[in-house]
Amino acid sequence: MTTWNLEGMKTHLFICNGSSCMNKDGEEITQAIRDEIQRNALDKEIHTTRTRCNGRCKDACVVIAYPQGNWYRVPSTEHARTLVQDLHHETLYNDHVFTLREGTLQRTVQTTAIKGIEKVKEG
Template sequence: MSTKKLHQVRHHILICEGKSCSAEGSDKVAKRIKETVKDLDREDEILITRTSCTEQCGKGPIVIVYPDGVWYREVSPKIGSRIVSEHICNGQVIENRLLVDLQENSEL
């Protein structure tokens, strides 16, 4: 594995790999996100990290996008791909998968 040039990174995607999220298929989500990042030639700009539990059990798989601070819930591989292509590449948040209301800063 090579060392990522952090000065090129524009987005950081965190994928929960806790027990609950893993049981819901977070591994497949992570694989699809990595494939999409590669297909869109954004590997230098996007850092992907698998995390331990994000303490949102029962709402997963959880995917978090920084620097935007957007938390997604119940992410399928298809939604994971959309997070990359629509949110990160085009600035369009996937509204129906938000964990937190960005306007009200409250849990949905």
């Protein structure tokens, strides 16, 4: 098993490869992200990891950027390439669903993504 030296990385992308995301071109999106990173010599800046389900299946394919704490909906390989460029240029990718603010995830104002089911039922 490989152990990467991640010193100096600016962004770690967690790319959902759960079943819903895979049914919505998750493999192609994963490869497009990795290809764009390599094509632009960003391997020392952006690291990627495939994950299982992240619980936002309606937003497939879900990509999470840390340490920024941003959750993205990446519906196509074209969007995947744009996301990498936006991360590199430190601009905000359009399909930004959640962001980490004051220690908690918050929905972004511009998102059109569904809110989703509450994790804890009241009462």
